[in-house]
Amino acid sequence: MNLKALAQHLGISASTVSRVLAGRGDEFRIAKATQKRILDEAAAMSARPDELARSLRLQSSRTLGLLIPDISNPFFASLARAVERRARAQGYTVLLADSQESVEVEAECVRMLVDRRIDGLILAPVGGESAHLEVLTTSKLPLTQVDRVFASLQAASVVSDNFSGARDAVRYLVKLGHRRIACLQGKEDSSVIAERVRGYRAGLTEAGIRFRSDLLAGGEHSQAIARDHTQRLLCAQPRPTAILALSNLLALGALEAVREAQLTIPADLSLIAFDEQPWASLLSPSLTTIAQPVEDMGTAAVDSLLAQIKPAARKSKTAPIVLPVRLIQRGSVAAWKKD
Known part of the structure; x- marks a missing residue:
């Protein structure tokens, strides 16, 4: 059953059904009982919105970009997992790109992600130079930097202490x-x-x-x-x-x-x-x-980005988020005897 047929079956407007299935019921202040009725009936009748049609209608792809410098680095692999988990919980998919610690590859990845019409980007930049990243500022694309940052981008950031x-x-x-x-x-x-x-x-x-x-x-x-x-x-x-x-x-x-x-x-x-x-x-x-706190960093980065994606928050400035680290004492350190 398609969206229009479901709306007719429920006797509810197609726009209301569309908003609920898009996960935006609360945003449009649709009653919880109505949301539940729509979701329950949709599940029972295997109704799913056409993703392309929905993205064109809402001008949102429900996709976040994640650009990291080295997917083989265990830290960034863990970060990517945390980002994907949080994004999925919020109804978004993640498009991952690996810049391979190369400014040239990073610039290419930025162009590719922007062309895919992502709703926002989580970026751990390679470092060195940022001229190729200025397009992210001029395009007004919601942006959160994570781990590594460029102050010149004047974007939201999530880092460890x-x-x-x-x-x-x-x-x-x-x-x-x-x-x-x-x-x-x-x-x-x-x-x-x-x-x-x-x-x-x-x-x-x-x-x-x-x-x-x-x-x-x-x-x-x-x-x-x-x-x-x-x-x-x-x-x-x-x-x-x-x-x-x-x-x-x-x-x-x-x-x-x-x-x-x-x-x-x-x-x-x-x-x-x-x-x-x-x-x-x-x-x-x-x-x-x-x-x-890799899991917390990934979660905070997604939350920061989604806060910018909300229309009401587009013009607000987000303060940098600095998360505490922890020293874990194990056997590789011992007291040094005086020489």
């Missing part, structure tokens, strides 16, 4: 007697990495430890590069007593280098990683991590 997470990790290491604390960073022009490095340096300053540029290594979101840079750190004399890896991929690279150097964690080197993963507790020793 990256500064406090890194600072607290350094505090923990200092409390256990560590003074030579190295840091493995990703892309320096990423807002996330910049905030974590700032927290790392603040933790050192707070403890009266001079920042040393030779102990700040890395520069790419790459396990292989993190391994290479960790190898160089381990060859230094004296070598670091602890490493703070600013992502899970960087931590894996550090673990590779430590194994190849035939060193032992935490006897020879303590290690803390940003991002909690299911495998972190299964390592031997288990990995101390700074856990980000």
Whole structure:
């Protein structure tokens, strides 16, 4: 049975039936009893609205875009799952694109998503440059940045408290007697990495430890590069007593280098990683991590975007959402005995 036939059967206007089946009954203040009657009858008679016709009529595709920099990164895979789950609960589907940590691919993905007439976009930008993203601002497309952000886009954002997470990790290491604390960073022009490095340096300053540029290594979101840079750190004399890896991929690279150097964690080197993963507790020793609230980030990003999509909210400004992180103490960190 089609929508028109269902409306005639119920003796209710087609527009009312259409709005209820589109999940917009409350928005148009349709009585709960009427909504229930329509939905129950539709389910009983297997009536479904024509999605294309509905999207043209309502000027809404009920589709959200999600553009992330690396789907193979466990953090972004978990984020995508959280976004899809929340969007589906709100009656939306998600169109996912992977920019592969490339500005060029990111620009292509933005064009593709906009051409698909998405209702709004959740974006975790690659970083570096944002000129190719300005079209999102000029097009008035509802936009929420998540994890990584460009302040120049002046868009809503959902991030973790990256500064406090890194600072607290350094505090923990200092409390256990560590003074030579190295840091493995990703892309320096990423807002996330910049905030974590700032927290790392603040933790050192707070403890009266001079920042040393030779102990700040890395520069790419790459396990292989993190391994290479960790190898160089381990060859230094004296070598670091602890490493703070600013992502899970960087931590894996550090673990590779430590194994190849035939060193032992935490006897020879303590290690803390940003991002909690299911495998972190299964390592031997288990990995101390700074856990980000990935599920909450995905949920908040969808809610932020949907708040912008509502006609009444189009002109309102959304304050940045900063979610707390948590240090999970495990076996990869130990007190350092004085040299």
